[in-house]
Amino acid sequence: MSLSTPILIMLAGALAGAGLFYGLNRRSRTALVMGALGGIAGSLLFMVPLNFCMFETERTTLDIILGLILIVVGVLLVVIPLQWLFGRFVERRIAFTGSQAGTFKGTFTPFLLLAPTIVILALFLYYPSLDTFRLSTLLYRLGAKRSAFVCLDNFTALVDPDYLRSVFITLGLSLAIVVLGLSLGLLIATAAYQPVKGARIYRTLLIWPYAVSPVVAGVVFALLFNPAGGIINYVLKNLFGITIPWLNDPTYAPWAVIIASVWKSLGFNILFYIAGLQNIPKDLTEAAAIDGANAIQRFIRVTFPLLSPITFFLIITNMTYAFFDTVGTVVYMTGGAGPLGSTNTLIFRIYQLGVQNNDLGKAAAQSIVLFLMVIGLTVIQFRTTGERVNYGGA
Amino acid sequence: MTTLTETQLQAPAASAGLMKRLLPKRLGVHIFLIISCIVIGFPLFYAMIVSTQENADVYRYQFTPGNKFEANWDIVVNKRNIPGYMLNTVIVAVAVTVGKTVLSLLAGLAFVYFRFPGKWLVFGFVLITLMMPTEILIIALFRFVNALGWGSTYLALIVPFLASATGTFLFRQHFSNIPVELCEAAQLDGATPLQFLIKVLVPISWNTIGALAVIQFIYVWNMYLWPVIIIQDQVHQVVQVGLQQLQGNDQASSFGPMMLGAVLASIPPILVFVLLQKQFMSGFQLSTDK
Numbered sequence: 001m002s003l004s005t006p007i008l009i010m011l012a013g014a015l016a017g018a019g020l021f022y023g024l025n026r027r028s029r030t031a032l033v034m035g036a037l038g039g040i041a042g043s044l045l046f047m048v049p050l051n052f053c054m055f056e057t058e059r060t061t062l063d064i065i066l067g068l069i070l071i072v073v074g075v076l077l078v079v080i081p082l083q084w085l086f087g088r089f090v091e092r093r094i095a096f097t098g099s100q101a102g103t104f105k106g107t108f109t110p111f112l113l114l115a116p117t118i119v120i121l122a123l124f125l126y127y128p129s130l131d132t133f134r135l136s137t138l139l140y141r142l143g144a145k146r147s148a149f150v151c152l153d154n155f156t157a158l159v160d161p162d163y164l165r166s167v168f169i170t171l172g173l174s175l176a177i178v179v180l181g182l183s184l185g186l187l188i189a190t191a192a193y194q195p196v197k198g199a200r201i202y203r204t205l206l207i208w209p210y211a212v213s214p215v216v217a218g219v220v221f222a223l224l225f226n227p228a229g230g231i232i233n234y235v236l237k238n239l240f241g242i243t244i245p246w247l248n249d250p251t252y253a254p255w256a257v258i259i260a261s262v263w264k265s266l267g268f269n270i271l272f273y274i275a276g277l278q279n280i281p282k283d284l285t286e287a288a289a290i291d292g293a294n295a296i297q298r299f300i301r302v303t304f305p306l307l308s309p310i311t312f313f314l315i316i317t318n319m320t321y322a323f324f325d326t327v328g329t330v331v332y333m334t335g336g337a338g339p340l341g342s343t344n345t346l347i348f349r350i351y352q353l354g355v356q357n358n359d360l361g362k363a364a365a366q367s368i369v370l371f372l373m374v375i376g377l378t379v380i381q382f383r384t385t386g387e388r389v390n391y392g393g394a
Numbered sequence: 395m396t397t398l399t400e401t402q403l404q405a406p407a408a409s410a411g412l413m414k415r416l417l418p419k420r421l422g423v424h425i426f427l428i429i430s431c432i433v434i435g436f437p438l439f440y441a442m443i444v445s446t447q448e449n450a451d452v453y454r455y456q457f458t459p460g461n462k463f464e465a466n467w468d469i470v471v472n473k474r475n476i477p478g479y480m481l482n483t484v485i486v487a488v489a490v491t492v493g494k495t496v497l498s499l500l501a502g503l504a505f506v507y508f509r510f511p512g513k514w515l516v517f518g519f520v521l522i523t524l525m526m527p528t529e530i531l532i533i534a535l536f537r538f539v540n541a542l543g544w545g546s547t548y549l550a551l552i553v554p555f556l557a558s559a560t561g562t563f564l565f566r567q568h569f570s571n572i573p574v575e576l577c578e579a580a581q582l583d584g585a586t587p588l589q590f591l592i593k594v595l596v597p598i599s600w601n602t603i604g605a606l607a608v609i610q611f612i613y614v615w616n617m618y619l620w621p622v623i624i625i626q627d628q629v630h631q632v633v634q635v636g637l638q639q640l641q642g643n644d645q646a647s648s649f650g651p652m653m654l655g656a657v658l659a660s661i662p663p664i665l666v667f668v669l670l671q672k673q674f675m676s677g678f679q680l681s682t683d684k
Binding site for chain 2: 127132197208223228328
């Protein structure tokens with residue numbers, strides 16, 4: 001590899017960083033310099049550890065595309081926090097002139113108080129995160145003496161129908177769990193929040209499955225859906241004369257998992273929707289009633305839009321649940337991958353690849369893909385929870 | 395004003411007809427809620443019935459309790475030692491719940507009642523961990539925890555979960571809603587930060603503490619993937635994984651012991667949730683009586 005590639009990349013990073021920063025910070029000269037430096041650092045963030053490997057001559061176009069994406073991500077990863085710090089710096093100078101009321105003295109004490117939290121987060125979250133990135137570039141088997149650097153091969157290997165099918169299965173499961181869980185939750189919450197006698201008892205009897213584990217949900221629903229002795233088929237047979245091979249058929253196995261998961265998460269959804277409904281000011285629905293809106297119109301036009309912060313929060317939590325926690329349910333219902341791999345979710349793949357096949361490099365690469373999906377979800381959640389809390393306090 | 399008095403005047407006269415019109419509506423709500431409760435409760439209720447049966451009863455669709463409870467109990471309790479797994483889970487869940495609450499309280503105290511250089515940097519450091527679920531890190535975490543020599547120990551199940559962004563933010567938000575006068579008064583009395591935390595903040599924070607304790611206890615109790623990976627011996631294994639012992643004894647799964655195990659494993663978290671429901675609701679500002 002010639003020296004020109006790194007220099008070109010750094011130049012592009014500097015230009016992008018400077019441009020971004022210059023635009024965002026009232027076009028000051030300091031911002032220009034900081035942005036350029038940030039851009040260079042960002043473009044090198046992934047390239048130095050990877051030694052620019054994806055731009056070597058024998059690499060494929062896919063490698064080059066991934067490399068370019070990594071440069072863009074790297075620049076953003078450095079410039080955005082830098083921008084945040086820059087903004088804080090300006091704010092803090094104002095904040096320091098404010099009053100010192102309600103605070104203790106001492107600069108050492110707060111760090112002492114925070115030390116346990118910081119140490120544990122650094123050791124058990126930050127270090128493994130970084131290590132996941134390192135592992136993802138290696139051909140590394142647990143117990144093997146040596147490992148080999150394979151550039152982005154673990155990632156490019158993911159462009160394969162089998163893996164894409166798992167992405168599809170995971171997203172499909174999540175979508176079904178969100179849609180079914182939230183609509184049923186809202187329906188039951190609408191009844192449960194009304195001031196009927198024994199409302200408290202109803203509420204407790206409706207929300208307790210929140211405390212049940214995904215594993216127990218899997219164990220119990222494996223019995224209910226069992227081909228021999230399963231009560232669901234017994235009912236279906238006696239009522240409609242049909243039997244469905246729930247757990248052995250690739251068409252139905254995902255639905256069995258969805259039903260079990262919706263049952264398990266329903267309590268949580270009901271709980272939050274009841275809270276949301278209680279926080280809606282009565283005068284708004286009453287005003288709509290005076291204007292002649294009937295119950296259904298009131299619900300669609302007034303109640304549901306006012307619940308949207310809760311709905312959004314529940315979409316995110318249910319998605320996270322569907323991504324990770326369903327693994328316990330799936331293992332006990334379909335044995336993990338399920339008939340013809342029809343319940344083979346992304347997290348189960350990582351478990352199988354990393355723990356059962358000891359292929360840590362490939363498992364780490366898949367973890368990072370899942371990581372990116374979760375970062376997307378968390379950013380959305382973070383932007384909406386603030387709204388939810390304010391609303392709840394109103 | 396006039397409309398109000400008018401309705402009040404009309405109310406007694408119209409009440410008989412009104413009752414008739416109201417009663418079926420409320421009755422409908424009751425019926426709907428009762429059906430919902432039954433449907434939601436059915437899976438675990440049926441599991442309880444099957445826990446007293448043998449496989450033949452299940453295949454016969456017998457919906458009344460069988461006479462195999464003692465035999466199933468013997469398998470679950472004596473032969474497969476499910477109480478042993480449950481004890482391990484209790485140890486881990488209590489340790490994480492207590493430890494995480496204490497660490498979160500300390501961190502919340504530092505963030506709200508101190509000014510120090512780099513506060514926002516530390517805050518960002520904690521904040522970013524919201525994006526790092528353990529499930530995604532299991533491969534690297536597995537390597538690291540094993541390198542520490544913690545494989546198959548309680549430490550592997552406890553220490554990585556002692557700090558959390560959720561807990562820290564919960565207390566930070568709760569503390570920042572407390573009037574500053576409390577802190578000023580405590581300072582005038584010469585209280586140290588720790589005294590202020592224990593004597594003033596903790597007594598008025600029980601709802602938040604309870605809420606955090608409930609979600610943490612349930613989270614740890616229900617953890618599955620991490621113990622499966624890191625705990626290789628049965629002596630330290632948790633109950634969610636231990637249930638597998640009931641599944642894999644014969645080729646044919648025997649439902650009775652399996653269901654009994656599942657029911658037993660669900661009792662502690664359900665109990666904690668139902669008993670601390672009030673704290674849970676007000677700690678997360680979920681109930682109206684704030």
